[in-house]
Amino acid sequence: MRHFRLLVVGNGVSAYGSYLNLVALNVFIYEVTDSALAAGLFMAVRLMTSVVSGFVSGRLVSAYDRKRLMVGADLTQCVAMVALLIAPAGGRAGLLYVLAVVTGFCSTLSGVALRSSIPEIVGPELRVRANSLLATGRSLAMIAGFASAGVVVAQLGYVAAISLDAASFAVSASVLMSLPIRTRAEKVASAARGAQVPEGKQRGASGEGKAKNLGSLILLRAAPVLAVMIAVRAADGLGSSSHNVALPVYSSALDPSHPATFVSQFWATWAIGNIVMQQICGRWTGRDGRQGPGERAFAIGACVMSAAFIVVFAGLPTGVAVAAALVAGMADGLTEIAYVSRLQAAPDEQRGRLFGLSASVENTGFGLGMLVSGALLDRFTPLQVVGLLHGLAIALCLGMFVVLVRYGRTGGGAVPAAGASAADGAAPTAGPSAEGAAPPAGPSVESEAR
Template sequence: MRYFRLLVAGNGISAYGSYLNMVALNVFVYDITRSALAAGLFMAVRLATSVVSGVVSGRLVSTYDRKRLMVGADLCQAVALCALLLAPDGARVALLYALAVVAGGCSTLSQVALRSSIPEIVGTEQRTRANGLLVTGRSLAMIAGFASSGVVVARLGYSAALVLDIASFLVSATVLSLLPVRTRAARDADTGPARSPAAARWATRTLLGTAPLLMAMIAIRAVDGLGSSSHNVALPVHSAELDPGHPATFISQFWATWAIGNIVAQHLLGRFVRATGRTPGERAFALGACVMSAGFIVVFSGLPTAVTIVAALVAGAADGFTETVYVSRLQTAPDDQRGRLFGLSASAENTGFGLGMLLSGALLEAFSPLRVVALLHGLAIALCLVLLLVLTARGRTPAPPGGEPPGRDPAGRDVPTATEGHGR
């Protein structure tokens, strides 16, 4: 963990740039085109690229050096932003959509590469704590990016926002390139990838066939994306209903409270793992997702302010808890399969979020924010309850002691199974 905090800082700075340009560029598109359709198309292109690039990213991080991929992803985004900044006004519209492709693809690639690398960077026993630090850093970056985007654009202009974005990606790339961290398992780092494409495809099919619970967790995360998009889309509408004169007040209070809950959850989860030596598994993930969705529904219920604040705090805590448990559970997969697993996860999550944005926007034309949020988050709760019933029926433990996958010791080395011990 000696260098990992620097990596977290660099990743948080990069995430800040991503959230800042997500807001600033959407406003910029509308400002230069005066078309809500053009702004929506920009976001759609970015999300569609994120979905497609999940599968591609999984293959890339399974084949090439992950640290170089992360550095390259940051540099590509910086170069694309530079091109937009220096381009003449007439060429900026076309470049914006090219930038949407670059931003969507590179952000997904960077996320898949980093999540796949955590067990090799910090060791399997420290991965939950490391994931918690990353979630905390990204949550703070999201709040800072969303909060500062309006101020930066209003007071300094779009050029300043672009320069700030570029600087954030360059800082992140510099930090990553200077850190002496290993991002692949030792045998892969020393010998390089040895599997043929056919063998890699076979390994992927084997993983999908032998890990139904992991597939169920990925499916839940996709449905969680529907719920997440619903409260993101409904939040401005609900805020305007609560206080038409100052709609931003409730939004800022909500996200600040959500972030506090998220950070507290990471701290408590880290203490639990250190004290018990166990990483919560599928059952804890499903329970946490139920609590998270229920918390978001309560936020939109129009209850007294104190109750709403507590609900937002609980939702943020459960949100951070489930993400860390989810990522830590997927990281128990062998290193040579982990990249494709996280690539599939990224595609599923982005698909759920993108579809949820479209569905939520359509439903809000006819229904109240509470009904829309309750419907989509209710789907996530229903799917989690099904998973809990399956786990209960099987009578299985959600995760092995210490969160290690069967057939691997705490150091990550393969150990023979009972069948292998008798020879084959």
């Protein structure tokens, strides 16, 4: 875990730069273009790129060395930031949309590569603890990035903010290059290097290759619980977008003279709850072999999270609303760890495509939710909009409970054991575990978006 802790530090540094720029770039775009539409278009281009790149990233991390992909993604984003800085003032407006495509693609690729590599870096039995460390690092980076953005931009200017972001990616790439970590299973890495196949087995290998091209679909058919979890994450993306859009509106209605007060209280409290639960999940492993939260914990956490977000907008006293935000943060941290750890229980050759599919589904849900929430808020109250979209997530969670009950004794919800390919017809392991034992056991949506 020593090498992984260094990786967490490097990833946290790059995440800090990303969150800093999430604030700085939006203001910078408005200053350069003098158009609110341009700023919205930048975010839309970045989100759409993230949706499309999820599928591409899944294929890339299944075929190439993941460590090199992560280093390349960090260096590409660093170069893009530097190019924006040195570009003449007249050409920056066009470069901003190129930057949106580059950052959207590279951040998704890096996230998919890292999440799918964790079981190989630390071992399957430590993946829950590793996910906890990684999530905590990014949560702390989010707090630091958002908190310092205003100060950095106001005191040092946009050039300093963008330079910090470029430097953060350079630091992350340097840390990754220096660490002696393995990001691929040995047999998968050999196959990716083009290992020789005996002539008599070429036909069989060809059939296996075709099966692996459908790896994520085959795995989802073999593990319906996993498919329902991904659907719940899509609904969660819808709900997340609703409270992100509704929060400024609700906060302004609470205190028109200080519209940012409740927003700040909400996110600070949410972050505290998120970090606390991530640390609890990291210590979940015990002597009895439990490996952290599993499918039932995911379903319960998703229900509690959505219900808590609805309570935040119910017009209750501020203290109660802040307490609900704390509960929402804790439940969000629980579902994130449970979900990622569950996906990581898949065989290495299918894990990358699963995470790529998940990234696309989550970003699609979040993007669609932004459009729907914005349109609905013109006619309905924040409580009605948040209640509708988070209520959909609760309904899907109840459906997931039905799937868990149905497949709990038959093993239909389990993923194949790590190292065994679903395409090869390997028998699934025992049914889904409430404790998330491996196997089976997983801001997105990108972390920045959520």
